[in-house]
Amino acid sequence: MNKTFIRALLLSGVVASLSGCSYFEINKLEDPNFPTLASVSSNATKQQMDFLASGTFSDMRTNGDGIVWYHQLTGIIGREVYVLANSDGRYVTNPLGTAPFDNNNFLSGRYFTTYSSARRTARILVASANNTSSITxxxxxxxxxxxxxxxxxxxxxxxxxxxxxxxxxxxxxxQKPGKIQPYPVVLAAIKTLLSDGDAALAKAGTTLAFPVPSGFAAGTAGASFNTVAGFRQYNRALAARLAIRSNNYADALAAITAAGSFFSNDALPVTAGPRFNYSATAGDAVNPLFQAPNAALSVTTVAHPTFRTDIRTGDTRINKIAARTTRLSRQGLSSNDDVVLYPTQTSPIPVIKREELLLIAAEANANTSNLPLAITQINKVGTAYGLPAYTGPITVAAVMEEILYQRRYSLFFEGQRWVDLRRLNKLDKLNVPGTSLPEKLSTGQQTIVLKQLPIPFQEIAWDQANPQ
Structure with a gap:
């Protein structure tokens, strides 16, 4: 996935600087070596459309930058990992709440910039497709x-x-964007985008006309997403993830049914799914979450101690972490374990996996009077990792606790645990057992669990400068 595609797309587009946050800053630089936005806005060639498609995939991966902040921030707040720096305490003080979260620093800005840029790239692709006669x-x-x-x-x-x-x-x-909308309106807009995308794909024949990255083409053990049918399964899988953000179980089940064999094919491993792929090829990017074992970098990610203490005997997902030869202690926190999800710098990062769909289905069925089916779906995940079949109480509350356990370990450091506990009003599960608060730093400072990140400064500044 060559980054020059993104440069070609966005030099005249809306791209915030790394120090900023806004979707709406204008980059006025012009580079004669790359085409301008205007050249693809009207009657783009098929080759340009393919470059745009490659750029869209690359920006969805956020070129290795935004995905770091997404995984790290959700992981820190959700007590999955600690990110410990030699000198910059903000990795601890901001997301763990021992100091106010600055809305104008790299932690609050860079993820917003990169995923907003990804939005922009995707919109350019759609607009260009609607304004060219060079494709069928x-x-x-x-x-x-x-x-x-x-x-x-x-x-x-x-x-x-x-x-x-x-x-x-x-x-x-x-230059005249709409106002920031409430969370339910945002979720509804995302649902519409996914539905419109699926409807368009339904009219796209059988073969996608553009190059698809290897992480979508190969998948795992036969699950591929490089055809129209396969990409629609990915779209519907995202719709299922979206549905449980508001605990909308009817929509979740409908989306999972539409995901077809990605969900229902038990011959596939539970880890099957599309992935963001990386390489050391010039112009591409290596996996930004890769970290060598026992590293003591200027910024080092380690596993939260509770990952090891809370996991059940025999659960092979313990292999997602590994004991360090030397305990790492910084900024008032410490850990004995590395995160070893990605063994090399070219290891892919999962986008969404079959086990997530199984557990979404289990949650939806548990909450819609189908506990036996929910337990069957839970067992497909748990037994894949060496655990015995569920034998606990057949109640919604007990089965939901089992689902949360399975989600915690199956989706470790994938941006889900904090969101899960928040949407189910269970953030108190992050408290130290027997107390009403989470851990303290060794300095005695009390951490807290944030509900959300602050609105980036430049988003606020835009509205102040452009009242409507």
């Missing part, structure tokens, strides 16, 4: 399906981090 109608619908799905993915990440702060939904005119 089926091909046009494929590009639109990709663009709508990619923007929905980026908005879902942003809404997970901003939560009740909301997001801008109407951004067609960058």
């Amino acid at each position: 109608e089926e091909q046009k619908n494929g590009y639109i399906g990709l663009g709508k799905t990619a923007e929905a993915y980026a908005m879902l990440v942003l809404s997970d981090l901003q939560y009740e702060n909301g997001l801008r939904v109407e951004v067609t005119n960058e």
